[in-house]
Amino acid sequence: MGISESGNIARKLEAGKRKPRVIVIGTGLSGICMGVRLMSAGYDDLVLLEQADRCGGTWHYNQYPGLRCDVPSHYYQYSFEPSADWSQRFCGGAEIREYFEGVARKYHVFERIRFNTQVKHAEWTGSEWAVDLEQGGNSEQLRCDILISSCGILVRPKYPDIPGLDTFAGKTIHTARWDHSVDLTGKRAAIIGCGSTGVQMVEPLSKVCSKVISFQRTPQWVLPIPNRKYPEFGKRLARRFPIISKAYYVTFRFAMEQMMGRGIIKDGWSRKMVGKICKWNLESVKDAVLRAKLTPNYTAMCKRLVMSSDYYPALQKPNVELVTEGIDHVEPRGIVTKDGKLHELDVIALATGYHANEYMLPMTMTGENGVTLDDVWKDGPRGYRTVALPGFPNFFMVMGPHSPVGNFSLTSIAETQSTYIMRFVNLWAERKFETVRPREDATERFNAEMLANMKTTVWTTGCKSWYLDEKGVPGSWPWTATKFRNDLQDPRLQEYEIA
Template identity: 45%
Template sequence: MTAQPKQPQNLRYIIIGAGMAGILAGIRLLERGETDFVIYEKGSTVGGTWRENTYPGVACDTPAHSYSYSFAFNPDWSAFYAPGPEIQDYFERMTDKFGVREFIRFNTEIARCSYQDGRWRVTTQDGQVDEADVLVAATGVLHHPNTPDIPGLTDFTGASFHSARWRHDIDYSKQRVGVIGNGSTGIQIVAAMSGQVPKLVHFQRSPQWIMPCPDTKYSDEDRQAFRQDPDKIEDVRSGPEAQARRGRFLAAIIDSNSPELTEIQSIVEQNLNETIKDPELKAKLTPNYRAACKRLVFSPNYYQKVQHPSVSVEIAGIERVEENGVRLKDGTFHELDVLVLATGFKVDAFVRPMTITGIDGIDLNDVWAEHPKAYYAVTVPKFPNFFMLNGPTGPVGNFSLIDIAERQWNYGDQLVDLLRNGQCKAFAPTEAALEEYEMQRTEAAKKTVFASGCKSWYLDAKGVPQVWPWPYETFMEVMAKPNLDHYELTPMANG
């Protein structure tokens, strides 16, 4: 349908989360001259996952200049892959530079959101109630730690904690440390702590393919050049080399039979074979699945670091945790002082554990009973004037989530324009549109590398990857302009 212009409306917004996407939402609203909004943040400051994760070696596996707002380049990154503290500092500075901080209510967690009488009613955990016309979920994905169900875990008498709850009060130089998990976090921790502790054991359920990457540091001269010529930053973000790297990875992901995936497989195998010489260790570190079936792990030095005499790799599987260590299924026992759970996050939570109810009290938990889903990863039928940034089935892998969030904001903001201009009082996608999207997405997802034969957090209970399965260019196209034929637009009361 074609919406007709009506009387302009003043709107109030509630944004949930002050991580990268929530800060972006605040900046974009202020750029429009809109100040009637609030950002609720459960933590004590901004930053989201970069505030939470302070473990040794924490860094972004997306090039730093790409992991920056398109409108706020940072010439002062110290490295091609920026360390976590610098990323956190970047978001702190952006929050202040654009004047967003005064709109944030810290240490305030949302319990419930309900759509009532054409507005969103939001209740905090401590009972405060707020209302808005538009609700934006910028809650992110990596913020609910996943604690593994390992027998005896609570029996351990040493220090035991999730990697997102890193203990900085421990002198690790005197500790025997075990790290459970070998996603990007586990790989980074082991590489950083290798040689720094008397004993380091890396417990792996299944080994990972490691993509080698340059440990490039930017010199003072490099940073000065970036300051003087922003085109140099743009070249790092989207120049020929960046496009080739991104294009190869995208082609490999969406087509498990692509030559690009064959090339990536060759690179990671060469990295393993040329770096690990010990046959026993090489066997332990060789996956039984294809590269990129799990989220590809980038590291400049894991294979080198894991060969340090103080480091051991275990793949036998954990039988149980005991008071003073970990016993494996083959009977091996490792006496330990510290146990780090680098076991990832509950990535299917998204806005949960909040309760969000839409039209006629429909509960998002019920809508997501099988798995989280949203039309083009942004909007949900029967939840009017609500959209998500980095929601379910959006582009994943080794992409810049900032670029994704910026495009999703542009899409959602165009829908909100319909409210601002008085063209309608509510928007939500049709159920038919979501069903068609899910059908096409599911069929395409079965052909991606994520479905090629491994267990990963991309898969739902039926083994179907919950991912964006098409070229990134397709995502750019659909985010450029909403198709209003796929939306229910509720007319104004006087319309």
């Protein structure tokens, strides 16, 4: 289902259609995308529930120094809403959040958002969903015909279990809850964690802090990505000829899907090429001892690939230090490593990530016949083709379990999944069914096929990452982007129970 580029989103429903009551949980890029799809189709009996005070999801919560997307801006936008105003090839978080909020406002999704509202529980009554909310200490229940989760995959910050962390006399900040009131000028700062977030912070902190210490547990492969600013002339040209922005989108999508996407799912030229580029980048570290500390012992892309052209130069500055000795404990003056050395500090930044793959959790859900989400996910999150769950009628997910989050742009994923979900919303509006949920055998078959295809992915080559569950099994999409889009073209009604 396409989206009207004329902006006329208030068109009337076709004669004979009924209008569903829809609740969308979450207003990150996936929730906003879903809201736009619904509003564009005329389904405006819509409420979006957001626990934060602003929309944007991860781009609202994350505001740490150096934050930027490692997917090109023109590929991280919605294909139906190309922007000619991106300032750089890889834009900062604030600019990205403003883009998504602007889309929400343009398509009249924004005024349907209820902020500072936490979903505590959702229960299927036999004919509709009853959703229990909490807002400002007050409880409320809403009812809907169709419930859609767009909660994302990285939501709840993960705090490290380090003895004495709460005794530190300075300031401790998690990167997903950054405190802008803290003045870093001239401070001695530690960064715990060397994933994408920790890497992005080193260079900007090195410019204002007197000392920056990066505590590394596991080295990362780093792919250099030169960040080019877009000139005003180019922006004006793109505004006049929107096809330019669309061409950027197609070009970047092809490059990422062919170079990185294929390398992730199968060994071959693309995986080898990424590995060689990362090794070449590592050679830019002149000090042999430092270079050895930064050299991983696993295949590039086994962990989420870090992308930066600033990290290695920043580590070689005189006020930056890389510490690979393990952390023993924290005391009021700073961090003590296992060799007994005290690293005196003013600020500790926790770039320690999230509780990955929680999706709707910790909210609880009860489906038909009393089945609970805890029951269904007792062995880990699973779903049907990334968008639905057996036993949970008229319930859908954007960015659900097994989504290809390690392979492609999240906006592209959200567009594909929301388009698929809209087919079922339309069928309900056309009175083709009252309830729909995927069959258990179809879900089991999909998960078995997925597991069998994990063997050739880079995630199984021997490293620990948040892509793996507690049993060491990857949870992401093990096929190409083309297969993902093709699989969700057909609703496969024969694999659903329809009443």
